[in-house]
Amino acid sequence: MKFRNFSIIAHVDHGKSTLADRILESLGAMGERDKRDQTLDTLELERERGITIKSTPVRLNYTRPDSSGHGGEEYVFNLIDTPGHVDFGYEVSRSLAACEGVLLLVDASQGVEAQTIVNAYLAIDSGLEIIPVINKIDLPAADPEGAAQEMEDVVGIPAEHAIFASGKTGVGVPEILEAIVERIPAPSGDPEGPLKALIFDSVYDAYQGVLLFVRVLEGRVSPKDKINLFSNGKNFDVERLGTFSPGLVVGKSLEAGEVGWIAAGIRDIVDAQVGDTITRTDFPTSEPFPGFKPAQPVVFSGLYPTDTEDYRKLREALERLKLNDAAFSFEPETSEALGFGFRCGFLGLLHAEIVQERLEREFDLDLIATAPAVIYRITLTNGEALVTQNPAQFPTRDRIELIEEPYIKMSVMLPEEHVGSVMQLLQERRGSMVTMNYIGRRVELIYQVPFAEILYDFHDRLKSISRGYASMDYEIIDYREGDLQKVDIYVNNEIVDALAVIVHESKAYGLGRKVVDKMAEVIPRQMWAVPVQAAIGGKIIARATVKAYRKDVLAKCYGGDISRKKKLLNKQKKGKARMKQIGTVEVPQEAFLAVLSTED
């Protein structure tokens, strides 16, 4: 069988899913996508938010058009989808490692964006053949030639190699299929050699345990083989395996060049990490596929049930989610203010939001989330080293010798006219410029920025000052010393540990002010005035007051309509669901995220 393994990469919204659907449809796999959604339980959230978080590969049969009428050559295509967000950059690189080529999609009306470049370089680094596709050419604002030229200028792919297409109308799809055959190399690798297979994804299945999604690079694997995982040395017995069509199709073996799934009785997804290499214990390879990195959460936040009775339910829900997500971590923590909860680790902010939304939606939980934080490395005055991502657990200033924080390398693409204001924003975020590249009438800015500075409202600000035209991507590069301080928040003269934030010295006052003002705004008025204060090391730096006043919703009803009264009361009760009692004051969820509010 002749194989072609490829992936589609693009900036968010450049039309990856639409084009993939169109390719599936033209190869007679229409409706299959829905089927596979069900088979592998693709997240509802993914569909709603219109971004790809996790998807399964699809195997497609392609027959080349043949002028003689005898039927052309037959090929098997494996289309491996990649997640469409910066949080999942490592997963993208592993998915690409399973391919020989990619379709690099660029929206003809938008041109090259930050993730176009980052993805293109990931593909180049993996040694893949790139087929440039200028997509959405049906749009009135499309400038296909301009976009192709940008691709040449930025990524160095000749403009004349580009295929003009539209996932909407189907224009260009036949040319894309032919280009896949002609330009993407057939997989190499000796099926008779020792087994070497790369795990590029894994999912948990209630009946079969963890399913490994693999690309076999060398050798062959069959049911009953004993396989060995390189990263942890564990052995498992292959129970079943097969391909994606796109549902799971059971097969007899998988060999070099093929993409498929393996069920080997693995119960814990942590044993099946993306990027790991599998071999056979009876015919082992000596070298794993290079570049394995265990999934590492980089953003942390506390999750607490609003109703303390829900603690066990939350734990069970977290355990269930963890089954399917090796990158997500959690451990119990206790907060004086919030009670029993969990400290959870995520790959990024989007990942955090997704997990929280799933907990609330799929498990019917009401949660309080604390502000996200990064991992800090602290050296204490007594020489001890401490690593923490929890502001509540920061040692007092007098015990700290130095604090180091993670830095990212950020790339921002934007139209020339917004460069000034975006540079100013990056400056405010303690960024330092590395380079600035002109690409036609657009600019790529490369900056180094403390990671913590983009956790709060950075993306929203970037979008608003560039009128939506700027795009960004980033990766964590190293740790550097910073003048950081812990700002404590007091509500009604009681310290609320879960509200503490770590911030750069130069911003402590501004942040303290912002947080107390926002909190005073969102905490419902009480019978008495409630002070809200921000402090550093016990010294008050900002103060605001929640004025006394009892909100009487029933006053609006003129004593009449009873059902309307009931409705209002219910509404008020619901509104309370996401509140947490702190001392005598009810504090809403918004207050815990006051630090994230966008007004600077």
Ligand SMILES: Nc1nc2c(ncn2[C@@H]2O[C@H](COP(=O)(O)OP(=O)(O)OP(=O)(O)O)[C@@H](O)[C@H]2O)c(=O)[nH]1
């Ligand atoms: N006019 C036009 N619109 C398109 C075309 N392809 C996609 N779109 C629209 O562009 C938007 C984004 O398309 P998607 O296919 O969801 O984008 P995506 O790249 O898969 O998004 P991610 O999964 O987040 O990366 C949708 O509103 C589509 O309807 C096209 O060829 N022409």
